[in-house]
Amino acid sequence: MSASTQLPDLPPVQDRIVIIGSGIVGSCLASILSTRLAASSSSRKVILVDRDIHSLPGSTGHAPGFVGQYNSLPVLTELAKRSVKHYLGxxxxxQQVGGLEVGTGLEGRCEDAKKVGLEAKLLDKQQVLDLAPGFVRPDTLANDGPAGLFFPLDGTANAKAISHNQQSVAKANGAILLNADVTTITPTSTSTSSHPRYVLETTLGQIETSTLVLCTGIWASQLLPSFRETVVSVSHPYSYSIEHASRSKTPFIRWPASHVYARDHGTADGLGSYNHDPIKVSSEEIASSKSAYGRWEDSFDQVLRDGYDLLPDDKAATFQLKEGGQAHRFNGIFSVTPDGLPLVGQDGNGLYAGVGVWVTHAAGSAGLLADMILGEGTAGDEELRKALDPRRFDGLEPQQLEKRALGKYNDIYNKEG
Structure with a gap:
């Protein structure tokens, strides 16, 4: 979309649904909402606002794209299943390449996944090596009994492609896409509980709306300070190997006990690690940042080297050597919450949030938000809405909330409840 220096003509205030943030959550929400509104010939219009809609400067732009549907928290499993259904269209x-977890003691996890309707099967050592050739060291696998767990319906999402597709769908349905930086949000003097009004100060001018949705990721607390302790930004190391010839599809791979994961990106491989103490990124640093790429932490060098040790030597070497120096690596900032669940729902009259959401759960979260905004949905979603309520932490001690959120960084499988 070409840049503009002024606001276009907008529909009446009461007909505006303004979404801030064009990452995968905001873009999916814009697509779902605009599709339903167009089908019903509604006068309401979606307005999607971001500082750079196409380039995706937030976490969506660097997301590795792993989509594992089973989680010990049922809410996340349900959101992931809904997301995959949406992405497949x-x-x-x-790419439904499957997800492979390498290690022992995965029998209970396999049975639990089957109980919620997901395909899962235990693999022996040779089956693991056959499924992910070149990614797993044979000497790290159990010789007897299960050595891995495979989820054939899992896969990898191209978060950028999904976002751009959903933006195109929204625009075709009459949505307005605006490149503008939102600096503040304030209720108007005439705003009431029954007739809410919010004013957005943007680099293109003021936008007033009666329905506002924040899908702003790591910048959530910059616009709503109430998110400061419940949406905590953290540093995370990820790396790409040197380029290689495109190969047949390989499942994404996780080593749960080591907090390491890897995947084939097509013409390069990727590896990331959670095997380090959580590093909070301050609100001041987030406020001054124009992207979700943070400064490199020196300690991450050893974190990644430990991760490479899980790979065969020749594979590990492709991450450590490159013409001119190190293979590409970066600090990809994203958000964690005190209970490992995203904040999805109504945060005030006419005010909604979809933050702390991973790619794995983005489309499912967007669909749930659309139901709330349009007053739709089923009775079966009541528990989902309650579990994801952005106000569920109200009244709790702020420092404890932040501590719990940082603790969730290492607990990616929610093993600690």
């Missing part, structure tokens, strides 16, 4: 959006 987007060309180039999702």
């Amino acid at each position: 987007i060309e180039g959006g999702f």
Whole structure:
């Protein structure tokens, strides 16, 4: 979309649904909402606002795209299943290559996944090596009994492609896409509980709306300070190997006990690690940042080297050597919450949030938000809405909330409840 220096003509205030943030959550929400509104010939219009809609400067832009549907928290499993269903309808959006977890003691996890309707099967050592050739060291696998767990319906999402597709769908349905930086949000003097009004100060001018949705990721607390302790930004190391010839599809791979994961990106491999103490990124640093890429932490060098030790030597070497120096690596900032669940729902009259959401759960979260905004949905979603309520932490001690959120960084499987 070409840049503009002024606001276009907008529909009446009461007909505006303004979404701030064009990452995968905001873009999916814009697509779902605009599709339903167009089908019902509604006068309401979606307005999607971001500082750079196409380039995706937030976490969506660097997301590795792993989509594992089973989680010990049922809410996340349900959101992931809904997300995969949505992604499968987007060309180039999702590759159902499967997800492989390497290690022992996975029998209970396998049975639990089957109980919620997901395909899962235990693999022996040779089956693991056959499924992910070149990614797993044979000497790290158990010789007897299960050595891995495979989820054939899991896969990898292209978060950028999904976002761009959903933006195109929204625009075709009459949504207005605006490149503008939002600096503040304030209720108007005439705002009431029954007739809420919010004013957005943007680099294109003021936008007033009666329905506002924040899908702002790591910048959530910059616009709503109430998110400061419940949406905590953290540093995370990820790296790419040197380029290679495109190969057949390989499942994404996780080593749960080591907090390491890897995947084939097509013409390069990727590896990331949670095997380090959580590093909070301050609100001041987030406020001054124009992207979700943070400064490199020196300690991450050893964190990644430990991760490479899980790979065969020749594979590990492709991450450590490159013409001119190190293979590409970066600090990808994202958000964690005190209970490992995203904040999805109504945060005030006419005010909604979809933050702390991973790619794995983005489309499912967007669909749930659309139901709330349009007053739709089923009785079966009541528990989901309650579990994801952005106000569920109200009244709790702020420092404890932040501590709990940082603790969730290492607990990616929610093993600690």
